[in-house]
Amino acid sequence: MIDATLLFGELAYWQQTSLRVVGGLTAVLLIAGTLVYVHLFKLVSFMQSRLGPMEAGPFGSLQLLAEVGKFLQKEDIFPRKADKFVFAAAPFVVLMSTFLLVVVVPGGPDAWFIDSDIGVYLAMAVSSISVIGILMAGWGSASKYSLLGGLRATGQLIAYELPLILAVVGVVIQAGTMNMQLIVYAQADGAIFGWGGIGNPYILTQGVGFLLFMIAMQAELTQTPFDMPIAESELVTGYMTEYSGMRFLLFFIGEFATAGVFSAIAAVLFLGGWYIPGIDPDDNIMNVLGPIVMLTKIVGLTFLVFWFRFTFPRFREDQLQKLAWKVLIPLALANIMVTGILKVAF
Amino acid sequence: MTAISDREKLSYIAAQAADARLNLELETEGMTLNLGPQHPATHGTLRIIAKLDGEQVISAEPVMGYMHRGYEKLAEVRTYPQVTALVNRIDWVGSFANEVPFILAAEKLMEVEAPPRAQWIRTTLFEMSRVANISLFLGDMALQLGATTPAFFAFRDREHVLNQIEAVTGGRFHPNFDRIGGLKDDLPAGWITETKRAMRKMRQFCEEMEQLVLGNEIFAARSRGIGVIPADIGLSYGLSGANIRSSGVDWDSRRDNPCGLVHSELDWKVWTHPDGDSFARFWVRLQEVRESTKMIDQLLDGLPSGPIMAKVPRIIKVPAGEAYVETENPLGVMGYYVISKGDLVPYRVKIRSASFSNISITPWLLQGVYVPDIITILASLYFILGDIDR
Amino acid sequence: MALVPGLIKGLGVTGGTLLRTVFPDGWKKPIPNPVKGAETVQYPHEKEAPPPRARGVIALHEENCTACMLCARECPDWCIYIEGHKEKAPPRRAGGKPRQVNALDRFDIDYALCMYCGICVDVCPFEALFWSPEYEFSEPRIADLLHDKSRLAEWMETVPEFEPYEAGSEAKIKTVPPT
Numbered sequence: 001m002i003d004a005t006l007l008f009g010e011l012a013y014w015q016q017t018s019l020r021v022v023g024g025l026t027a028v029l030l031i032a033g034t035l036v037y038v039h040l041f042k043l044v045s046f047m048q049s050r051l052g053p054m055e056a057g058p059f060g061s062l063q064l065l066a067e068v069g070k071f072l073q074k075e076d077i078f079p080r081k082a083d084k085f086v087f088a089a090a091p092f093v094v095l096m097s098t099f100l101l102v103v104v105v106p107g108g109p110d111a112w113f114i115d116s117d118i119g120v121y122l123a124m125a126v127s128s129i130s131v132i133g134i135l136m137a138g139w140g141s142a143s144k145y146s147l148l149g150g151l152r153a154t155g156q157l158i159a160y161e162l163p164l165i166l167a168v169v170g171v172v173i174q175a176g177t178m179n180m181q182l183i184v185y186a187q188a189d190g191a192i193f194g195w196g197g198i199g200n201p202y203i204l205t206q207g208v209g210f211l212l213f214m215i216a217m218q219a220e221l222t223q224t225p226f227d228m229p230i231a232e233s234e235l236v237t238g239y240m241t242e243y244s245g246m247r248f249l250l251f252f253i254g255e256f257a258t259a260g261v262f263s264a265i266a267a268v269l270f271l272g273g274w275y276i277p278g279i280d281p282d283d284n285i286m287n288v289l290g291p292i293v294m295l296t297k298i299v300g301l302t303f304l305v306f307w308f309r310f311t312f313p314r315f316r317e318d319q320l321q322k323l324a325w326k327v328l329i330p331l332a333l334a335n336i337m338v339t340g341i342l343k344v345a346f
Numbered sequence: 347m348t349a350i351s352d353r354e355k356l357s358y359i360a361a362q363a364a365d366a367r368l369n370l371e372l373e374t375e376g377m378t379l380n381l382g383p384q385h386p387a388t389h390g391t392l393r394i395i396a397k398l399d400g401e402q403v404i405s406a407e408p409v410m411g412y413m414h415r416g417y418e419k420l421a422e423v424r425t426y427p428q429v430t431a432l433v434n435r436i437d438w439v440g441s442f443a444n445e446v447p448f449i450l451a452a453e454k455l456m457e458v459e460a461p462p463r464a465q466w467i468r469t470t471l472f473e474m475s476r477v478a479n480i481s482l483f484l485g486d487m488a489l490q491l492g493a494t495t496p497a498f499f500a501f502r503d504r505e506h507v508l509n510q511i512e513a514v515t516g517g518r519f520h521p522n523f524d525r526i527g528g529l530k531d532d533l534p535a536g537w538i539t540e541t542k543r544a545m546r547k548m549r550q551f552c553e554e555m556e557q558l559v560l561g562n563e564i565f566a567a568r569s570r571g572i573g574v575i576p577a578d579i580g581l582s583y584g585l586s587g588a589n590i591r592s593s594g595v596d597w598d599s600r601r602d603n604p605c606g607l608v609h610s611e612l613d614w615k616v617w618t619h620p621d622g623d624s625f626a627r628f629w630v631r632l633q634e635v636r637e638s639t640k641m642i643d644q645l646l647d648g649l650p651s652g653p654i655m656a657k658v659p660r661i662i663k664v665p666a667g668e669a670y671v672e673t674e675n676p677l678g679v680m681g682y683y684v685i686s687k688g689d690l691v692p693y694r695v696k697i698r699s700a701s702f703s704n705i706s707i708t709p710w711l712l713q714g715v716y717v718p719d720i721i722t723i724l725a726s727l728y729f730i731l732g733d734i735d736r
Numbered sequence: 737m738a739l740v741p742g743l744i745k746g747l748g749v750t751g752g753t754l755l756r757t758v759f760p761d762g763w764k765k766p767i768p769n770p771v772k773g774a775e776t777v778q779y780p781h782e783k784e785a786p787p788p789r790a791r792g793v794i795a796l797h798e799e800n801c802t803a804c805m806l807c808a809r810e811c812p813d814w815c816i817y818i819e820g821h822k823e824k825a826p827p828r829r830a831g832g833k834p835r836q837v838n839a840l841d842r843f844d845i846d847y848a849l850c851m852y853c854g855i856c857v858d859v860c861p862f863e864a865l866f867w868s869p870e871y872e873f874s875e876p877r878i879a880d881l882l883h884d885k886s887r888l889a890e891w892m893e894t895v896p897e898f899e900p901y902e903a904g905s906e907a908k909i910k911t912v913p914p915t
Contacts, residue, residue: 043754045774046753046754046757046758046770046773047750047751047754047757048502048753049499049753049757049773049775050498050775050776051770051771051774051776051778054778144377144380145379148379148401148717224492225492225564228718231492231718232386232492233386233489233492233721234717234721236385236386307747307750307751309494310493310494310495310750311493311495311558311746311749311750312492312493312564312743312746313491313493313559313562313564313565313568314491314492314493315564315567316567316568316716316719318716319568424812427810427855427858428810428853431812431855432812434853463904463905495750499753505775512786512787512789513789516854516867517790517791517852520851520852522853522855530858531789532901532902532905532907533901533905534787534899534900534901534902535899535900535901536902554749557742557745557748558750561746562742562745562746563741566742649904650904651903651904651905651906652904652906653906654905654906
């Protein structure tokens with residue numbers, strides 16, 4: 001996540017670009033790996049009174065490498081009636097949306113991939129690309145379970161896109177910008193009733209927005225209370241049913257990396273992003289500390305995601321839609337209204 | 347510019363109108379979803395052929411027999427002690443309970459009665475197999491509805507009960523401990539205190555399940571009003587056990603038809619629920635586990651002393667005759683109809699297993715529900731494949 | 737609606753288990769020690785002792801066996817193979833007649849077929865068969881699960897003494913012959 005402009009002096013455009021690509025890959029894979037190990041392997045195991053993997057490396061820390069090795073060895077099976085190209089391309093489309101998402105997340109005053117004035121807008125737009133990938137997987141697999149899963153996923157992701165965007169609108173109104181970097185600065189420079197000790201993380205003023213964002217995020221990630229598209233006990237694994245080997249691994253990475261990236265966006269929008277209270281946000285040290293702060297916040301937020309995932313049963317498709325359209329969206333609209341009124345009033 | 351004759355115009359309009367009507371009345375083709383025989387939700391090899399319209403089930407048909415092992419036929423060429431080892435494997439989660447009705451039927455034919463101590467220990471193990479069985483259900487139903495952790499909790503705490511069963515019978519899953527005229531062995535020293543500790547753990551587990559699953563709003567939303575079985579329809583399909591008790595029918599073989607077991611000497615309650623839906627079935631089973639743990643405590647407190655084996659010849663020949671004994675097994679009423687011609691082996695054994703009858707209501711019950719509800723209903727009916735296919 | 741929503745209570749249960757697993761010693765000694773807190777056992781490194789009655793594997797005390805074939809006949813899936821012959825043994829007392837004893841040539845149990853029901857141990861009238869809680873005898877090839885009498889005799893060493901009974905019992909405690 002560390003961009004090189006400040007650390008290594010001026011670089012040519014191609015050098016910057018390749019550094020950014022490497023940084024993006026590291027950001028996605030590192031986050032996905034950390035989340036899988038810390039949450040899926042360890043904390044969730046502890047929740048269930050067990051230890052999780054213990055054999056590969058100290059406390060099973062190399063288990064992930066073993067898993068990746070296993071997936072790479074496996075045969076890449078194509079169902080006979082599958083739509084070959086669509087089937088093969090789907091995981092990449094899903095993963096692409098993750099990689100495109102990560103570019104808007106800033107990790108420090110100079111550690112950013114693109115400094116876009118429409119960062120939030122871009123993030124929300126790009127996150128819907130995964131729907132296409134999931135629908136492609138569901139359709140291309142030529143399996144009824146996959147098709148049902150894909151259709152459910154499409155309905156669900158479209159329904160929850162709306163509360164996700166609307167929850168963000170409150171933050172955008174309050175910060176007055178769609179630039180993720182400027183949103184962090186706005187929070188760092190903010191003050192709570194005139195006291196600027198810890199800035200003003202928007203979770204304090206946008207608590208409802210944060211709640212909505214977390215719920216909608218859970219649904220966007222198709223994690224358990226909203227995991228109808230995967231639903232192991234009904235649709236085997238939904239749109240992923242027919243995948244094996246490396247393509248399944250891509251879906252798997254996509255799932256966890258997207259969880260990480262969405263948490264990163266939530267951290268930037270609501271928890272103040274990379275800044276540390278008391279350190280000047282423009283200090284060069286923040287380019288090193290910022291990503292670490294971000295990683296901590298990501299791990300914290302994803303813990304919530306996985307805590308919910310492993311505690312709750314899942315909704316039914318119609319209940320899930322009802323929740324989105326009848327509860328979350330009106331709530332989000334009310335939140336925008338209140339935020340707008342307060343913004344104009346003060 | 348081409349001139350279009352009136353005739354052409356008219357036929358074009360007619361075609362458009364026909365298209366429009368077709369679009370209006372367009373009927374989408376249904377889909378047949380084949381759940382199983384290898385499907386994560388059918389825990390075993392049950393197959394459900396569901397005809398769907400969208401996600402709604404038009405008709406569903408259970409196909410069973412993928413794991414038919416022919417126990418009724420096998421029993422005809424096995425001596426009575428050997429049959430006990432076989433029938434263990436019918437409902438493999440609560441296996442001791444499978445032996446009891448068979449042994450009771452054989453005892454009825456031989457006109458022997460187990461000594462009191464044997465009867466009490468038999469009842470204790472019978473109830474313990476119920477706890478082991480239904481506690482698994484509590485976790486499993488939550489798992490089917492998407493919550494992973496309750497299943498782990500169920501396996502974790504069930505272990506305590508299985509350990510106690512193993513400590514006395516030597517087998518965790520297949521005790522083969524019941525003998526005609528008594529039991530194979532007496533309890534080892536220290537078993538009673540350990541078992542009481544395990545029962546306390548199980549009650550704690552019930553509390554946890556109540557908080558984690560039963561009180562969960564999502565669980566209630568998924569299971570309330572889903573798969574409602576009215577009492578009369580349930581009875582006409584031959585439902586038994588917790589499935590019929592959760593439809594409000596106050597019928598428990600342990601209380602109404604005690605034979606050979608000592609439930610009548612205990613202080614306990616038959617739980618019923620008026621709703622008859624999936625939630626009620628979960629609720630009733632949860633209460634039953636708790637009630638069983640209390641029963642086991644009472645049984646261990648009141649354990650009489652004495653021998654554990656009645657006088658039975660070493661080589662067992664059962665006199666000619668017929669006997670039918672049914673008991674309230676964890677899954678429902680299980681009965682054995684044994685016909686003997688006075689040989690070493692039974693002439694014919696008919697096994698009435700609970701799950702077979704319980705699952706037979708599915709075509710009626712699954713009509714018009716959604717695909718996710720199929721899973722809820724199947725999970726809440728609670729069947730063990732071995733008990734269906736035998 | 738309950739006072740505390742069930743969703744929160746559920747989170748409390750899983751979260752509580754998480755804390756109990758990570759901090760098994762409670763708040764007085766908050767040192768993370770999940771290895772102690774978890775209910776699972778790390779199998780090859782750490783083993784749970786099965787109870788003495790556990791039906792792990794059948795051990796043969798060869799001296800007691802008279803090749804009477806009762807076990808082989810009573811076995812529900814006929815997985816015991818016995819061959820024997822009669823032979824003259826030296827007399828018990830000097831000057832007596834030589835005795836006729838049954839000698840055991842072959843005593844194989846096919847553990848691939850065995851369903852561990854314990855009937856053979858029960859029916860043995862000479863106390864030649866015993867249950868051992870030993871359970872680690874898997875083989876890569878199914879044919880190798882046919883174990884002969886020398887292997888079965890090795891397991892005699894792992895047979896534990898019979899436990900005493902619970903109060904109120906009138907059963908007699910059996911003994912294991914010394915090997």
